[in-house]
Amino acid sequence: MMLKGTKIYSIFTGACPKCQQESMYKTKNPYVLSDVLKINDHCSHCKFKYRLEPSFFYGSMYVSYGVGIAFAVAAxxxxxxxFNSSLMTAFIAIVVTLIVCGPIIMRLSRNIWINMFVNYDKKMVKK
Incomplete structure (x- = not known):
């Protein structure tokens, strides 16, 4: 893919930020709610440890706020x-959007958070 090797690729696919060879998540589908936040301990390809420190992903809550606002503004x-709807209908659209897109927002926020601290390393990719 053309974007592979960029932070955008890792953020939108949930791929390992270091090698981008596999997903960080145990289940790729964010709508499996029991597994929405379960990540692997490390990348099986490059051995990168996803939890850089205990409670590392708590910081993604700050990112989640901004991503949620972006989804709400879009709705x-x-x-x-x-669609020239009423304010009440627009409010309902925002609430429905945030509920339906909640799992995506959570994962996207985690992906953005880890990519703020970890860079892609071309040397990790075996040809």
Whole structure:
């Protein structure tokens, strides 16, 4: 893929931020709610340890707030400005969007958080 080797690729796919060869998550589908936040201990390809320190991913809650706001603004613009709905309908659209996209927001936030601290390493990719 063209974007492989970039942070964008790792963020949107949930791939290992170091080698981008496999998913960080035990289950790729974020809608398996019992496994939404379960990550592997380390990458089986490059042996990168995902939990850099105890409670590392608590910081992703700050990112989650911003990502949630972005989803809410997108829902508002779509419902209120594009479809000319009432404010109450726009509010309902925001709530539904945040509930339906909650698992995606959680994973996206974790992916952004770990990619803030870890860079892709071309040397980790075996050809």
């Amino acid at each position: 508002f613009i779509t419902s209120f400005l594009i």
